[in-house]
Amino acid sequence: MKKIFSGLNTPGKERGKRNRVWYPYTRMKDPALFPCISSGSGARLTDTRGKEYIDAISSWWTNTHGHCHPHISEMIAKQVTRLDHVIFAGYTHMPAEILAERLIKKLPAGQEKIFFSDDGSTAVEVALKMAVNYWYNRNKPRWKFIAFLGGYHGDTFGAMSVSHRGIFTRPFNPLLFNAVFIDAPVKGKEERCINRMKSILSGKSSGIAAFIFEPLVQGAGGMVMYEPEPLNELLRLCRNKGVITIADEVMTGFGRSGKFFAVDYLREKPDIMCLSKGLTGGAMAMGITSCNGKIFNAFLSDDPAKTFFHGHSYTANPVACSAAIASLDMMDRQRTWKKIAIITKKNAAFAVKISGHKSIKDARSRGTILAIEVRTGNKTGYLNPFRDYAIRWFRKKGILIRPLGNVLYIMPPFCIESKDLQHVYGSIERFLDNHERLTG
Numbered sequence: 001m002k003k004i005f006s007g008l009n010t011p012g013k014e015r016g017k018r019n020r021v022w023y024p025y026t027r028m029k030d031p032a033l034f035p036c037i038s039s040g041s042g043a044r045l046t047d048t049r050g051k052e053y054i055d056a057i058s059s060w061w062t063n064t065h066g067h068c069h070p071h072i073s074e075m076i077a078k079q080v081t082r083l084d085h086v087i088f089a090g091y092t093h094m095p096a097e098i099l100a101e102r103l104i105k106k107l108p109a110g111q112e113k114i115f116f117s118d119d120g121s122t123a124v125e126v127a128l129k130m131a132v133n134y135w136y137n138r139n140k141p142r143w144k145f146i147a148f149l150g151g152y153h154g155d156t157f158g159a160m161s162v163s164h165r166g167i168f169t170r171p172f173n174p175l176l177f178n179a180v181f182i183d184a185p186v187k188g189k190e191e192r193c194i195n196r197m198k199s200i201l202s203g204k205s206s207g208i209a210a211f212i213f214e215p216l217v218q219g220a221g222g223m224v225m226y227e228p229e230p231l232n233e234l235l236r237l238c239r240n241k242g243v244i245t246i247a248d249e250v251m252t253g254f255g256r257s258g259k260f261f262a263v264d265y266l267r268e269k270p271d272i273m274c275l276s277k278g279l280t281g282g283a284m285a286m287g288i289t290s291c292n293g294k295i296f297n298a299f300l301s302d303d304p305a306k307t308f309f310h311g312h313s314y315t316a317n318p319v320a321c322s323a324a325i326a327s328l329d330m331m332d333r334q335r336t337w338k339k340i341a342i343i344t345k346k347n348a349a350f351a352v353k354i355s356g357h358k359s360i361k362d363a364r365s366r367g368t369i370l371a372i373e374v375r376t377g378n379k380t381g382y383l384n385p386f387r388d389y390a391i392r393w394f395r396k397k398g399i400l401i402r403p404l405g406n407v408l409y410i411m412p413p414f415c416i417e418s419k420d421l422q423h424v425y426g427s428i429e430r431f432l433d434n435h436e437r438l439t440g
């Protein structure tokens with residue numbers, strides 16, 4: 001082990017030592033060329049050669065308070081020497097109890113119970129299973145889900161089933177359960193979307209168990225944004241028909257959208273919420289599915305067959321819970337909200353500033369998320385070569401980004417320094433000018 005680590009930390013020797021790992025979402029041709037990151041602080045990462053990178057996407061949207069935040073790191077260190085892990089059935093521990101109590105206070109009114117899992121996909125799996133199990137326990141079985149076209153809810157089979165069918169799901173499509181897909185209520189499609197929901201729900205035997213959605217921003221689908229009002233209407237329609245609503249806030253939660261949760265922009269509230277990513281400030285893996293009393297009460301029974309038979313080995317890991325408590329401490333600080341407000345304002349101003357650029361189709365923002373749709377001819381999908389080119393271009397400039405097809409986006413840690421954010425904006429402008437010269 002020591003030998004591997006010393007190899008990884010010795011500039012020039014890394015390459016030969018790195019041929020055993022299969023990386024996620026990676027064409028496995030050139031993995032040895034990846035920078036090997038050895039440390040992180042704030043919004044910056046440093047590789048084994050000493051090169052620094054601004055983490056402009058918070059390492060897959062997780063790292064809300066910056067890398068190795070002293071408070072989060074300290075809470076993790078204290079917890080891991082006191083209690084590393086304990087089975088979470090028949091036993092409990094204070095970090096889980098405290099986290100659940102504190103999180104309920106932040107969640108929209110009505111959310112009452114916290115169910116722990118491991119990541120965003122498992123938080124979604126739990127939500128889907130909870131919904132189906134709710135109807136089963138009420139002796140009115142329902143198995144169908146409504147979801148948005150262009151949505152992404154994770155890589156496990158249930159999560160894939162309610163996600164947009166495309167390049168990510170293609171090999172598995174025959175194994176996925178059918179969901180009813182409707183357009184997301186983006187500008188110009190609001191009415192169509194609402195009418196479609198009405199017609200699906202009006203079928204007497206619609207058998208719809210639940211409607212799952214990414215509130216206000218469809219992340220992996222290309223940072224597609226829509227307004228709260230049509231979503232309010234969709235949730236109202238579902239509520240009137242008793243259909244369960246599931247807000248997947250895995251990406252939008254914990255300040256990303258400019259509010260604590262994206263559903264805080266809504267009047268209507270969901271029955272179930274899925275959380276992960278920013279939950280621990282990006283320091284530990286953890287997923288949470290919360291639900292209201294309506295859902296939970298369907299599991300309160302003398303009949304053991306009505307138990308929710310779901311759990312993972314690392315459910316409510318105390319170290320991850322402590323990281324999440326520390327991250328909530330950070331969310332309670334005014335300074336964090338000031339930073340979120342500053343990034344929100346700057347993102348919106350930058351989107352306006354570059355919206356007339358010849359290289360782009362659209363620039364939009366919601367909270368700390370800024371997305372720029374770049375003109376790349378008729379090649380716009382996830383496998384668009386533009387992405388790899390952009391990743392390399394920004395990497396050279398010391399910026400970590402990872403476009404979704406032709407959608408260049410940033411969602412930095414809230415602690416990013418002004419000069420670093422300015423450097424990111426400036427680099428995007430230079431990149432777009434360069435892109436215009438190459439393609440225009």
Ligand SMILES: Cc1ncc(COP(=O)(O)O)c(C=O)c1O
Pocket residue numbers: 119120121122124152153154155214219220248249250251276277
């Ligand atoms: C909205 C949403 N749901 C679920 C997931 C899956 O989360 P994870 O990658 O932690 O499994 C993601 C991941 O990007 C996401 O954006």
